[in-house]
Amino acid sequence: MHRPPATPVARGRRSTLGLTSVVLVGALALAACGQSTSGAPGGSGGSDVRKQTLIIAENEPPATFDPVQADNSTVDEVSIPAYDTLVKYAKGGVIAPAVATEWTFSKDGKTLDLTLRDDVTFHDGTRLTATDVKYTLDRIGRLQMGVASLMTAYDSAEAVDDTHLKISLKQPYAPFLGALSRVYLLNSKLVQANAGSDDGRQWLAANGAGSGPYKLTGYTPNQEAKFTRHDGYWGGFTKQAKDVVIRYLPQAATQKTALSNGDVDIAMDIDPNDWAGLESGGHVVDKADTNVQLYVFFKMKDSPAADKALREAITYAYDYDQHQSAILKGAGKKAAGVLASTMACADPTVAQAGYDLDKAKSILDAAGLKNVTLTMSYLKATAEMEQAATLLQSDLAKIGVKVELSAVTYPQYVEMLKSNETTPDLGMIYGFPPYPDPDSVLHLQFNSKFINNGQNSGGYHNPKVDKLVEDAQKLTDEEARCALYKEAQQTIAADHPSINMSNPQYVTVHRKGLTGYAYDPAHHQTVDVYQVQVG
Amino acid sequence: MARFLLRRLVTSVIVLAGLAVVTFLMTQVLPGDPARTAAGRNATAEQVAQVRIQLGLDRPLWQQFTGYLDRLLHGDLGVSVFTQRPVLDDIAAMLPSSVELVLAAMAINIVVAVPLGVYAAYRRGRPADIAARLIALLGAAVPVFWLGLMLQLVFAAELRLLPLTGQLAFGQDVPRITGMTSLDALLGGNLPAFGDALRHLILPALTLAASFVAVVARTVRSSMITALDSDYITLARATGASEFRVVVRHGLRNAMVPASTILGMQLGWMLGSTVLVESIFGRTGIGAHAVAAVLQSDLYTVIGTVLVIGVVFVVANIAVDLIQLWLNPRLRRTKRRTGEPAVPALAEVNA
Numbered sequence: 001m002h003r004p005p006a007t008p009v010a011r012g013r014r015s016t017l018g019l020t021s022v023v024l025v026g027a028l029a030l031a032a033c034g035q036s037t038s039g040a041p042g043g044s045g046g047s048d049v050r051k052q053t054l055i056i057a058e059n060e061p062p063a064t065f066d067p068v069q070a071d072n073s074t075v076d077e078v079s080i081p082a083y084d085t086l087v088k089y090a091k092g093g094v095i096a097p098a099v100a101t102e103w104t105f106s107k108d109g110k111t112l113d114l115t116l117r118d119d120v121t122f123h124d125g126t127r128l129t130a131t132d133v134k135y136t137l138d139r140i141g142r143l144q145m146g147v148a149s150l151m152t153a154y155d156s157a158e159a160v161d162d163t164h165l166k167i168s169l170k171q172p173y174a175p176f177l178g179a180l181s182r183v184y185l186l187n188s189k190l191v192q193a194n195a196g197s198d199d200g201r202q203w204l205a206a207n208g209a210g211s212g213p214y215k216l217t218g219y220t221p222n223q224e225a226k227f228t229r230h231d232g233y234w235g236g237f238t239k240q241a242k243d244v245v246i247r248y249l250p251q252a253a254t255q256k257t258a259l260s261n262g263d264v265d266i267a268m269d270i271d272p273n274d275w276a277g278l279e280s281g282g283h284v285v286d287k288a289d290t291n292v293q294l295y296v297f298f299k300m301k302d303s304p305a306a307d308k309a310l311r312e313a314i315t316y317a318y319d320y321d322q323h324q325s326a327i328l329k330g331a332g333k334k335a336a337g338v339l340a341s342t343m344a345c346a347d348p349t350v351a352q353a354g355y356d357l358d359k360a361k362s363i364l365d366a367a368g369l370k371n372v373t374l375t376m377s378y379l380k381a382t383a384e385m386e387q388a389a390t391l392l393q394s395d396l397a398k399i400g401v402k403v404e405l406s407a408v409t410y411p412q413y414v415e416m417l418k419s420n421e422t423t424p425d426l427g428m429i430y431g432f433p434p435y436p437d438p439d440s441v442l443h444l445q446f447n448s449k450f451i452n453n454g455q456n457s458g459g460y461h462n463p464k465v466d467k468l469v470e471d472a473q474k475l476t477d478e479e480a481r482c483a484l485y486k487e488a489q490q491t492i493a494a495d496h497p498s499i500n501m502s503n504p505q506y507v508t509v510h511r512k513g514l515t516g517y518a519y520d521p522a523h524h525q526t527v528d529v530y531q532v533q534v535g
Numbered sequence: 536m537a538r539f540l541l542r543r544l545v546t547s548v549i550v551l552a553g554l555a556v557v558t559f560l561m562t563q564v565l566p567g568d569p570a571r572t573a574a575g576r577n578a579t580a581e582q583v584a585q586v587r588i589q590l591g592l593d594r595p596l597w598q599q600f601t602g603y604l605d606r607l608l609h610g611d612l613g614v615s616v617f618t619q620r621p622v623l624d625d626i627a628a629m630l631p632s633s634v635e636l637v638l639a640a641m642a643i644n645i646v647v648a649v650p651l652g653v654y655a656a657y658r659r660g661r662p663a664d665i666a667a668r669l670i671a672l673l674g675a676a677v678p679v680f681w682l683g684l685m686l687q688l689v690f691a692a693e694l695r696l697l698p699l700t701g702q703l704a705f706g707q708d709v710p711r712i713t714g715m716t717s718l719d720a721l722l723g724g725n726l727p728a729f730g731d732a733l734r735h736l737i738l739p740a741l742t743l744a745a746s747f748v749a750v751v752a753r754t755v756r757s758s759m760i761t762a763l764d765s766d767y768i769t770l771a772r773a774t775g776a777s778e779f780r781v782v783v784r785h786g787l788r789n790a791m792v793p794a795s796t797i798l799g800m801q802l803g804w805m806l807g808s809t810v811l812v813e814s815i816f817g818r819t820g821i822g823a824h825a826v827a828a829v830l831q832s833d834l835y836t837v838i839g840t841v842l843v844i845g846v847v848f849v850v851a852n853i854a855v856d857l858i859q860l861w862l863n864p865r866l867r868r869t870k871r872r873t874g875e876p877a878v879p880a881l882a883e884v885n886a
Contacts, residue, residue: 145574202621254687409830411566414567449579
């Protein structure tokens with residue numbers, strides 16, 4: 001039984017590189033063979049279809065498509081194309097009509113009357129009525145998850161007729177209207193038909209039940225979500241894409257290559273070092289002001305940081321300018337107080353420390369503080385936090401304050417904040433207001449109700465601030481509300497509960513020829529695809 | 536044979552049960568609170584408490600555990616606190632794609648590493664041997680992450696020979712039958728999509744395979760050297776058998792026994808290593824899913840994915856044992872007489 005010597009082994013006798021070439025040729029042949037059958041890469045086979053499709057690169061897939069969880073940006077992003085909301089934030093932080101055309105708060109601030117559009121249809125053709133809105137709100141009230149945390153004041157709703165709805169609140173709560181910008185309206189009949197035993201959570205996790213401009217047509221986990229135009233959309237279409245695809249590409253480097261290749265149209269997570277290169281290569285780098293701030297919260301009890309003089313000295317020891325230029329590469333502003341300057345009622349006169357080592361040292365000397373060692377936790381999630389943590393550590397060393405850094409994950413950090421003993425002396429974290437109402441910062445981050453439970457990370461407790469914020473919630477008169485919020489900001493600034501490190505911008509890079517893209521401060525890290533024109 | 540299989544199945548069940556217990560206990564020390572994750576970042580204390588009751592996390596640990604074991608015995612891996620879908624459904628959606636990637640990488644691994652090892656052994660000490668070992672070493676030394684990005688830059692961005700990310704080109708669609716894109720395209724009779732899926736598979740599979748090639752090549756090389764030095768090779772040569780027959784039929788068959796053990800273990804490791812590759816190439820997969828679950832303290836998903844990867848390890852081990860029995864008939868006889876374990880020591884195989 002003799003076989004011809006046609007294996008790599010035999011071939012290798014003739015050439016030392018024989019084997020390698022066989023492997024290489026094999027791989028290339030395979031590649032070429034695939035190529036011949038399916039056309040050029042990047043899908044240029046159907047180039048018209050590609051032009052009519054908006055492809056967005058995003059780094060993290062959503063856990064679910066159930067809009068009840070849209071308090072987090074990945075779920076918010078996939079809810080925006082598929083669902084309508086009652087109201088939305090227009091430019092400048094003003095609440096604008098969407099499905100609701102008019103609304104009035106009662107004098108006592110406890111009931112809200114809304115008038116709805118009568119031409120809104122769900123993707124299955126059913127008309128949206130006040131009953132659907134009531135169902136959506138009640139479902140959030142039952143589940144107590146996700147956006148429910150923004151709507152604790154909700155008590156009940158009554159569908160007066162198809163286009164009129166009356167919402168009753170447990171207590172007067174003016175920011176409620178802003179919170180409605182996160183409530184995505186469900187097709188009540190469709191959800192009820194599929195509700196199962198879990199109020200439709202499992203069904204909605206993978207299916208759409210909305211009336212938005214695009215309907216969900218497919219999801220490949222961790223890979224991409226596909227949407228296609230809902231032709232009955234009440235807003236109509238001009239030059240919006242026919243299809244929208246959100247591709248999940250966790251690596252910034254991959255997003256960059258995909259963008260330069262034309263595989264994606266918008267990328268949300270491009271490395272700052274690549275901005276200039278992409279811009280000169282013909283892409284548009286969109287830098288937008290945000291309501292996001294980076295804070296370091298001081299532990300206010302049983303810690304060296306409980307000493308107000310130490311806290312003040314530290315706020316003067318941080319090099320804010322270097323943070324802007326070196327860490328943010330210019331894409332950000334210095335913080336002015338605890339509220340981002342883009343927020344309504346932000347008080348620009350609030351005292352904000354600048355970099356002044358001499359002043360920091362003299363405050364320490366006056367207070368007789370020496371040999372201070374502090375623990376600090378930060379999240380390793382972003383380059384900004386990592387670099388800011390090291391910068392703060394080296395800046396504080398200059399005034400003789402030693403900082404022990406530890407990088408943690410978000411769940412770890414939340415766990416640490418559960419008791420005062422485990423809370424770090426300094427804790428670095430972003431504040432992402434869920435909607436641009438001052439209440440979502442001053443109440444959620446500085447009300448003593450949230451000490452050891454929620455976002456009051458350092459355990460800040462000032463009864464005056466608590467009262468100001470809670471009183472403001474009851475006022476429907478915007479001017480009067482603002483006055484209280486301004487006083488709260490002044491009071492907080494005097495206590496130095498945090499280093500307000502920066503107010504970073506949000507940078508999106510997209511291809512030329514796309515118009516209408518605009519960062520929406522009310523929906524951080526998302527794209528309002530309906531505003532984008534591809535033609 | 537049947538008794539052997541039965542014994543392996545029983546031990547496998549014990550191993551998996553142990554794995555379930557250990558992972559359950561380990562998830563208890565994971566930082567983070569599942570109830571808070573589910574309730575959302577801005578949730579109040581009352582809301583978190585209500586969600587905790589909904590999820591049954593307020594009950595004592597032993598009750599949660601026995602409840603979990605009970606469901607596990609009925610094939611129910613629980614419901615993810617984060618996605619709200621049954622853990623099994625999520626895994627079923629993700630696993631086939633990872634398996635497809637692992638199988639492709641394994642194919643590349645075998646096709647490259649085995650000839651490389653055989654060839655290096657055959658030309659032992661010569662420049663060709665050194666070159667082969669260098670190639671293997673290079674593959675193992677280069678970080679997976681970097682290699683993936685470089686392959687993307689060269690083959691996708693510059694040469695435009697292969698697609699950058701994803702599993703199918705834009706506009707291609709295949710029915711979901713097995714969940715493996717290429718197989719589904721083939722089953723659906725869509726040849727262009729099949730070719731496209733293969734092209735999407737090449738770079739990630741190469742990236743995944745690179746670090747495993749060196750180990751297999753080295754194992755094959757060393758056992759091949761032992762084999763080539765043994766008496767039966769001299770005997771085979773003396774009988775006038777062709778060089779190819781001597782090397783492959785007599786030498787490689789014996790050298791493959793230890794190599795198959797390594798390959799079997801690698802199957803499990805590869806599945807665990809899909810995390811980075813899947814994230815670089817934007818592929819669906821269980822690796823990324825497991826990491827996300829840990830970060831979100833989604834305990835049932837964590838246990839579920841660990842168990843599934845465990846099952847793959849166990850199944851691969853049984854398969855390796857069967858392959859070895861087939862490769863080396865002597866093991867069958869030894870085992871029947873003495874009841875020795877099926878995995879032989881290297882010395883015994885090469886004797």
